Amino acid sequence: MINVLKEIPDAKTEEISTALLSARSVRIERIVSHGQASPPGFWYDQEEAEWVLVLTGSAILEIEGEAETRPLGPGDHVNIPPRRRHRVAWTDPDQPTVWLAVFHAG
Amino acid sequence: MINVLKEIPDAKTEEISTALLSARSVRIERIVSHGQASPPGFWYDQEEAEWVLVLTGSAILEIEGEAETRPLGPGDHVNIPPRRRHRVAWTDPDQPTVWLAVFHAG
Numbered sequence: 001m002i003n004v005l006k007e008i009p010d011a012k013t014e015e016i017s018t019a020l021l022s023a024r025s026v027r028i029e030r031i032v033s034h035g036q037a038s039p040p041g042f043w044y045d046q047e048e049a050e051w052v053l054v055l056t057g058s059a060i061l062e063i064e065g066e067a068e069t070r071p072l073g074p075g076d077h078v079n080i081p082p083r084r085r086h087r088v089a090w091t092d093p094d095q096p097t098v099w100l101a102v103f104h105a106g
Numbered sequence: 107m108i109n110v111l112k113e114i115p116d117a118k119t120e121e122i123s124t125a126l127l128s129a130r131s132v133r134i135e136r137i138v139s140h141g142q143a144s145p146p147g148f149w150y151d152q153e154e155a156e157w158v159l160v161l162t163g164s165a166i167l168e169i170e171g172e173a174e175t176r177p178l179g180p181g182d183h184v185n186i187p188p189r190r191r192h193r194v195a196w197t198d199p200d201q202p203t204v205w206l207a208v209f210h211a212g
Contacts, residue, residue, distance in 0.1 A: 004159060005181030021157050021185055025131035025211040028157060051127050051134060053110060053206070055161070075111030079127050100159070102208055105131040 004030050005055060008096050011036075027103040033059065035093035043085040049106035053077040057097025060090040082106045110136050111161060114202050117142075133209040139165065141199035149191040155212035159183040163203025166196040188212045 002018060009016045011034040021028040027048075038044070043064065052061075054072045061070045061078060064085040070078060080086050082105075091097045108124060115122045117140040127134040133154075144150070149170065158167075160178045167176045167184060170191040176184060186192050188211075197203045 001183065003181035004183060007181075020183060021208075023155060023157075023185070023210055023212060026157075026208065028208065049129065051129075051132075075109035075113075077107065077110060077126060079129070100206070102127075102132065102134065104129055104210075106129060 002030075004100070005098065008032055008098060010034070011096060025105060029101045029103070031099040031101055033057070033088070033091040033097040033099070034095075035091055036088070037090050038087035043087050045083060045085050046080075046103075047082055048103040049080060049082050051077065051079045051102040051104065053100045055098040055100055057095050058092045059088060059097050059099075062087045062089045108136075110206070111204065114138055114204060116140070117202060131211060135207045135209070137205040137207055139163070139194070139197040139203040139205065140201070141197055142194070143196050144193035149193050151189060151191050152186075152209075153188055154209040155186060155188050157183065157185045157208040157210065159206045161204040161206055163201050164198045165194060165203050165205075168193045168195045 011032040015036050016032045018030045054074055054076050056074055058073045069089055117138040121142050122138045124136045160182050162180055164179045175195055
């Protein structure tokens with residue numbers, strides 16, 4: 001069982017997702033970003049709802065239909081309903097951003 | 107929306123749980139402990155499964171049927187199946203222990 005905060009892989013080349021729990025009604029992943037962002041015009045459009053919590057680092061999340069982007073730092077969390085299109089506008093290039101993502105039925 | 111890591115209430119008198127998400131298939135809570143432990147002989151016995159992650163502080167979890175207790179620090183996580191009896195043997199009396207708890211269907 002990996003330690004979510006101490007065993008952080010180098011994600012400078014690409015984002016790294018690690019499954020923490022896969023159960024009937026929920027999947028939990030740790031995602032490590034390091035400067036990545038969604039490509040311009042790319043939107044995630046998921047069947048599942050996703051609750052995300054930033055554990056370390058910082059990021060900016062863009063949710064379709066919201067006037068403002070959401071800057072997120074350690075301890076900030078957002079629940080994204082199924083089919084709500086969203087993208088990662090920015091993650092800190094100077095340090096790992098560690099996300100906890102809980103995928104659920106909404 | 108509270109910041110899970112920055113807005114930490116004083117839990118010296120009693121543990122404080124804060125709902126972060128209540129959805130169809132999952133509930134997410136932040137629990138702040140500060141020296142509390144389950145009473146001797148008391149066991150949690152829950153219909154739901156519970157995945158817990160320690161964010162800050164330290165604790166010792168006891169799971170029925172396991173030979174050793176589980177010391178937990180920041181980044182450590184455990185999934186407790188439904189009806190698996192468990193208790194909190196110890197939490198650090200000198201600092202808050204912040205848990206993230208994801209209750210799910212198992």
